[in-house]
Amino acid sequence: MKNQVVKIEAPELSLIEESKAAKIKATFEPMVIMLEGFEESYNDVIKEAQEAITLEVTSKAKRLRLDIGKVRIQTAKLKDTEKEEYKRAANAIQGVHNVIVWAVADKESKLKEIEDHFATLETERLKSLQVERVNLLSQYVQDAQERNLSSMEDDVWDAYLAAKKQSHIDLIAAEKQAEADRVERIEADKKERLRIEAENEQLRKEAVERERVAKIEREKLEKEAQLRNEQARKEHQARVAKEKAENEARKLAANAELNKRLALEAQLAAKEQAEIEAVEQEAARVQSELNKGDTDKVNDLKNDLAALKSKYNFNSVKNKTMYNSVGLLIDKVINHIK
Numbered sequence: 001m002k003n004q005v006v007k008i009e010a011p012e013l014s015l016i017e018e019s020k021a022a023k024i025k026a027t028f029e030p031m032v033i034m035l036e037g038f039e040e041s042y043n044d045v046i047k048e049a050q051e052a053i054t055l056e057v058t059s060k061a062k063r064l065r066l067d068i069g070k071v072r073i074q075t076a077k078l079k080d081t082e083k084e085e086y087k088r089a090a091n092a093i094q095g096v097h098n099v100i101v102w103a104v105a106d107k108e109s110k111l112k113e114i115e116d117h118f119a120t121l122e123t124e125r126l127k128s129l130q131v132e133r134v135n136l137l138s139q140y141v142q143d144a145q146e147r148n149l150s151s152m153e154d155d156v157w158d159a160y161l162a163a164k165k166q167s168h169i170d171l172i173a174a175e176k177q178a179e180a181d182r183v184e185r186i187e188a189d190k191k192e193r194l195r196i197e198a199e200n201e202q203l204r205k206e207a208v209e210r211e212r213v214a215k216i217e218r219e220k221l222e223k224e225a226q227l228r229n230e231q232a233r234k235e236h237q238a239r240v241a242k243e244k245a246e247n248e249a250r251k252l253a254a255n256a257e258l259n260k261r262l263a264l265e266a267q268l269a270a271k272e273q274a275e276i277e278a279v280e281q282e283a284a285r286v287q288s289e290l291n292k293g294d295t296d297k298v299n300d301l302k303n304d305l306a307a308l309k310s311k312y313n314f315n316s317v318k319n320k321t322m323y324n325s326v327g328l329l330i331d332k333v334i335n336h337i338k
Helices: 011-015 018-037 039-051 055-085 087-115 117-137 154-291 295-311 317-337
Strands: none
Touching (some): 018 087, 039 055, 039 087, 055 087, 055 117, 295 317
């Protein structure tokens, strides 16, 4: 069935002057002619697609879609040019554009559907394959739906599925073995615990018996120790009483001897003190006589000491501080001589 040819009969054309409307029609008429030139090819592709979509048909659909698309692109360019030149006829131009674009878009859509036939079939096949493989892999892994499985080649997929299946089998076997090992460990721990409890009970009984024997021996030793301590206490008391009496006697004798010695020492000390005082008095008298001729010598000594305060000149702060201290000491010595 042949589709209806596009006619430029936009209602907006009736709103402008007839001459301008005619000019607009003339401007877009070539686009309509171009579109009509593709009409037969379009109908042929549609007819072939309805019978069977082959690679050749999809190739024709793509080529024709691209050619027809040029009409839409050229129409858009003419629209922009005419709208700029005829601003007052903008609505009329837009109406014509819409009619042509509508006709072209419908054809493009159908041709695109034919063009993408095998790509669509492939997408649907991959989706179906993904679901199928996810269902198979879900038996062995938890995140099968998150993995890209449909892109795998069949041999790669078979090897991948076999590996995951074997890993799953190995995991189950390992879990069973781990459970068996756990049960075995629990049983072994139970036996070991019973053995340790029996051994501890035997050790406890032996410890009780040792404690009983040790208690008897300890009580015996404590009694013997009490008897020895009592005997030692009595002997100690007797010895202390004897030593106390002897110490008191020695103290009395020592005090008498000490008093005698202190009296004698006091007499000797008084005699020595009297002799020392006599010597000191004589020395003072002699010194006083000697000092009467030393006044000039004393003055020379004080002058020599005063000269020492300015005799030396030091550079370091440490030595300057030391020299100042020496000067103060010299002043004290001079004052002492006075």
